Amino acid sequence: MxxxxxxxxxxxxxxxxxxxxxxxxxxxxxxxxxxxxxxxxxxxxxxxxxxxxxxxxxxxxxxxxxxxxxxxxxxxxxxxxxxxxxxxxxxxxxxxxxxxxxxxxxxxxxxxxxxxxxxxxxxxxxxxxxxxxxxxxxxxxxxxxxxxxxxxxxxxxxxxxxxxxxxxxxxxxxxxxxxxGGYSVTVEDREGTEKRAYLLQTAEKGIAWLRLNAHGRAGHGSVPNPDNAIVHLAGAIERIAAHKWPREYIASVRELLDGLSGMTGVGWSDEDLDELLSHLGGAAGFVRGTLSDTANVTMLQAGYKQNVIPQHAYANVDCRFLPDHEDHLMATIRDLAGDQVEVEVLHRDIALDSPFGGDLVDAMKAALLAEDPDSTILPYCLSGxxxxxxxxxxxxxxxxxxxxxxxxxxxxxxxxxxxxxxxxxxxxxxxxxxxxxxxxxx
Structure with missing residues (x-):
């Protein structure tokens, strides 16, 4: 048998x-x-x-x-x-x-x-x-x-x-x-030759999940009210959404961009990343999220009746910060929120940045190359x-x-x-x- x-x-x-x-x-x-x-x-x-x-x-x-x-x-x-x-x-x-x-x-x-x-x-x-x-x-x-x-x-x-x-x-x-980390993207160089790169995650942004609490004066919907909580909240949201966070290229991001540039023959600069990132397909969104701190409004809650101006309004904001940026991000959000909106921290967690080197990284590279020997392994930072x-x-x-x-x-x-x-x-x-x-x- x-x-x-x-x-x-x-x-x-x-x-x-x-x-x-x-x-x-x-x-x-x-x-x-x-x-x-x-x-x-x-x-x-x-x-x-x-x-x-x-x-x-x-x-x-x-x-x-x-x-x-x-x-x-x-x-x-x-x-x-x-x-x-x-x-x-x-x-x-x-x-x-x-x-x-x-x-x-x-x-x-x-x-x-x-x-x-x-x-x-x-x-x-x-x-x-x-x-x-x-x-x-x-x-x-x-x-x-x-x-x-x-x-x-x-x-x-x-x-x-x-x-x-x-x-x-x-x-x-x-x-x-x-x-x-460790998943592949297929990129083309200027001659149209396809190459595969694996993105090994060495860093990740920190998390600050915040709630904006706006307070005002309740009243009848037919009466003018300069102290409307929803209006205060809307102003804070507009200012946060319009804010341009400054770019900073941490080591893993810069190394990824340099490696991708070498594979494709496409250069990059602080002012022009679009052509290079286009070679990453859907993964470009993750990379764009690591070029700066970010703040996105994700939830809204206000009011309970058509003809009642509520005294409270709330919005949740998902903030992600680069290593060593937490204090600056929080100060910026509080400034943008304004005096009539309180910023509450619901959850926070740290940013990470590990070296793209050492025995474990070498072993991960070797394991990938043993199965896909013609590929390239690049570091990257996770926006989440x-x-x-x-x-x-x-x-x-x-x-x-x-x-x-x-x-x-x-x-x-x-x-x-x-x-x-x-x-x-x-x-x-x-x-x-x-x-x-x-x-x-x-």
């Missing part, structure tokens, strides 16, 4: 991702939603299936984080945390071509909320952890696999809960990898944020590395928090191979 071939991470990553997509872990950020318990139970079951014994930590009912450690050959080396988050942002099925929680396979892709952010990477992590356990492989150093809750609401019930209440989980860990922020408070240096070789015509980056989120099956298999290489070598 012939023996069946051993199961590899790429053999099961698609099925794992499909199963995860079919579990609704929507996180509206207001304490409602189904939570991560069902997905956490699925992860626990898959880890136990291969002999691992994970721990589960619950911050609130249903808000669960799963952790398992695989001991490495050299316990004196700082370990590596490989982490993902189980929650996703909500999705309105009416906007989608498919049911966002059905895990539909279509046109060579898996469709569903979280296919990009970030159940694709969670499936890769799970597949690789299972492979190490199933084969009895001892990695070079300790590997800590963590499946966090609550990343989409800033990690208060997930990564921050873990470092505040279960810090010992991360003892001996020195570095981390997670989402939003990840759970690496929380881990950095423990001195853990984090990177974004969710490796995906993507087809040229897939507008990938705009699908983060977008509609019709999907990931190619072959990209998942590629990512599983790359991540498995990395974890066996680093």
């Amino acid at each position: 012939s023996q069946s071939a051993p199961i590899t991470p790429e053999d099961e990553v698609v099925d794992l991702c499909r199963d995860l997509l079919r579990i609704d872990t929507s996180n509206p950020g207001d304490g409602t939603g189904p939570g991560e318990a069902e997905a956490a139970a699925y992860v626990v079951g898959k880890l136990r299936e291969v002999g691992l014994e994970p721990d589960v930590y619950e911050s609130d009912p249903g808000r669960q984080t799963v952790v398992v450690r695989i001991a490495g050959a050299d316990p004196t080396r700082p370990g590596l945390c490989v982490h993902g988050h189980l929650d996703v942002v909500p999705a309105d099925a009416a906007d989608w071509q498919v049911d966002p929680f059905a895990g539909v396979e279509r046109d060579g892709c898996l469709w569903g909320r979280g296919a990009v952010d970030m159940k694709d990477m969670v499936a890769m992590i799970l597949a690789c952890a299972r492979d190490l356990a199933r084969t009895g492989t001892v990695p070079p150093r300790d590997l800590l696999f963590v499946f966090f809750a609550d990343e989409e609401a800033g990690g208060v019930k997930g990564s921050h809960f873990m470092i505040e209440h279960h810090r010992a989980v991360f003892d001996g860990i020195g570095e981390a990898i997670s989402e939003v 944020g990840t759970d690496n922020k929380a881990l950095s408070l423990l001195g853990i240096v984090g990177y974004g590395f969710a490796p995906l070789r993507l087809p040229k015509d897939l507008d990938f980056a705009p699908m983060f928090h977008g509609i019709d989120e999907r990931v190619p099956l072959e990209s998942l298999r590629f990512g599983a191979r790359v991540l498995a290489r990395l974890l066996r070598a680093c």
Whole structure:
């Protein structure tokens, strides 16, 4: 009787991702939603299936984080945390071509909320952890696999809960990898030759989620009122929206632009980036978001009846700041808001900036080049944020590395928090191979 071939991470990553997509872990950020318990139970079951014994930590009912450690050959080396988050942002099925929680396979892709952010990477992590356990492989150093809750609401019930209440989980860990890096973009040089670059995330902007609270005098809608809270708020919003934030090119951004310029033959300057960034396709939006601090109004609330002028009006603003810019951003927002609008901080988190060098970066590059030898790896700064922020408070240096070789015509980056989120099956298999290489070598 012939023996069946051993199961590899790429053999099961698609099925794992499909199963995860079919579990609704929507996180509206207001304490409602189904939570991560069902997905956490699925992860626990898959880890136990291969002999691992994970721990589960619950911050609130249903808000669960799963952790398992695989001991490495050299316990004196700082370990590596490989982490993902189980929650996703909500999705309105009416906007989608498919049911966002059905895990539909279509046109060579898996469709569903979280296919990009970030159940694709969670499936890769799970597949690789299972492979190490199933084969009895001892990695070079300790590997800590963590499946966090609550990343989409800033990690208060997930990564921050873990470092505040279960810090010992991360003892001996020195570095981390997670989402939003390692994916490819296809660019053309001036002669029309296509080249592929992988964007390895080395930095990320800080977060300041703010609420503008405008106060005024309530009154009848038929009576002139110079102290209208809605008008005060509208003025603050207009000033914030019109503000031109000064540009600053941090090291990772400058290195990305220089590398892209070398690949395409297109130069760039402070005044002219449009032609160069056009070669990045949908990823250009992420890069534009890292050229300066930003502030975007995302929510509005005011009034309760047509003929009543309310005494209060509110707006939420999503601010992202470059490293060392938080104080300047907050002072600028308060100045723009004006005397009649109070600025309240709902959530804040730090900016990160890690070196594009060292053993881990070299290992990530090598793992990618082993699967795609003609490609280029460039650093970049993420305009959003990840759970690496929380881990950095423990001195853990984090990177974004969710490796995906993507087809040229897939507008990938705009699908983060977008509609019709999907990931190619072959990209998942590629990512599983790359991540498995990395974890066996680093």
